[in-house]
Amino acid sequence: MKKSRKHSDRYFMVKSLMKNKLLLIFAGITLIIAIAGILAPVIAPCDPYLEEPVNRLMAPCKEHLFGTDIYGRDVFSRVLYGVRLSLLVGVMTALISTAVGIILGLLAGYFRIMDAVIMRICEALSTIPVYLMAITLITLWGVSTKNVIISMAIVYAPLVITVTRGVAMSIREQTYIEAIRAAGASWSRIVFGHMLPNVISPVIVQMTYIFASAMLVEAALSFLGAGIPLPEPSLGNILNEARNVIFSSWWLVVFPGLCLIFIMLGINVLGDAIRDVLDPLSN
């Protein structure tokens, strides 16, 4: 009986989400782009690195759906691989910063002494603008996909730490934490066994936000030349290469640009929807 009731709770939640047309449209488009990106090696008609100088700057046609770039590479394939890489960067950044942030946030929320140290470092980090911080770290460590991910995880971890710590502090004062202490649990068990499951839902919302903005920042960094190194395709560096020929070859800018826009919009709309579902106050 209990199971079926739970099922129907979720069923109603999904049903109310289905009514939101805007959500459905954006979620659909994002999903298609994301799946296309993930399946890039299967779908892509051409090798994204294959240069065919004879066919340079071709307008969109049957063989090259999105046209070709200045080196004659197939833009459609490059955009697919670019989306794939952007997704990878977004997911990895979100996962790493959340994992680090949740641990540090919980510790800061539970131990007052650690709170002072961790939060001061967080505050110091968040006074530096995102791009400046990311570019500085990448310049220090050298341009590579791994370094882009690590430096962005460092940039975004304070966000997760702040959210986690806030929730953790209010949970620490709950009687059930005192009760489990009174049952003889160690601090690690209290923090990771009992506080963690209670902070997870606000953090997941934060994670979707980080996912989306990490992709955007990655695109911006790649555009500036401080992100994914060429010739590996990323939405940002495809746009960067298109800069010089923007007036003669519109397709080089429009397709990757549209992809980026739709992914951003879709993830943000999805993030809002997830918050609506997870946040008991908004139900």
Place this chain on the structure above:
Amino acid sequence: MENLLKVKELKTSFQTLRGEVTAVDGVSFEVKKGEILGIVGESGCGKSVTSQSIMRLYNEKELVKYEGEVLLEGNNLLKLSEKEMRSVRGNDIAMIFQDALSSLNPVFTIGNQIVEAIRLHEKISKKEAKKRAVELLRLTGIPIPEKRVDAYPHELSGGMRQRAMIALALSCQPKLLIADEPTTALDVTIQAQIMDLIVELNQKMGMGIMLITHDLGVVAHTCQRVIVMYLGQIVEEGMVDEIFKNPSHPYTKGLIKSVPTTNTDVSRKLYTIKGVVPLLSEAGEGCRFCNRCEMATEKCRTSKPHLYSMKNEGHRVRCFLYEKGGDCHEAK
């Protein structure tokens, strides 16, 4: 009867912005095996702090200082390391709290929480622990325990939750159970059921119980001995009958007088103790109750009364009125 818990001159002080505040000031008492000891007093008189000091639930790194001795079967708990203390909590001493909804973690089922409490102290498989959990729930009178074991706290009623909380506390068969206002959040009929359950379990399992409450009716109904606390000190101590028939401290008298009974004349206002509990940091030189006491004299304002023994054994009162009534000696 043998002493299970002996608290000697326990002093708990907190570092606050106003300076050091002593919430529990030199409290001494003992709980015998199989006994139910009641601790009564107004809000803020140090009942809960006393019980939490016994379990050392306040983190010592965070501006708390304990002094004195808390002897559980002769073993001083205040001297144990945090790790040793962890094996005492839940295992030797368990606690039930006022509001069962907020003292159960909302994201885990009742069964999960009991299983966890068992497995914190005993190395048994999850399956066995779950079997034990069902038995414990059955013991506390929860109907269809096989099903309830998988329920989340919010799916149970208030009384049921408190029963689950009791099952959780009993999971490792503690020697001492501290019940911190276990019935305050429940309605009267459920209150009676829960109290009966606690008394029944006390008889069945033979553990000592420290019952903290501000409900004198509950005390009269269940306890053998009572301690009356005021502003972090014990003001009166004795057998239940003694305290109710022959209350001696003006505060205890006031407390008992201010409980309405069916014989109370409804046309007259109910008796109240005038004033409110003063801030701990404002406690003066003399008797801590003197500002609210109807019998206060000049002496009460300038010097501190000790606990004086009365003619009946075990009855002690902290009031100058009885200074000459019994042998004057400081409580040990």
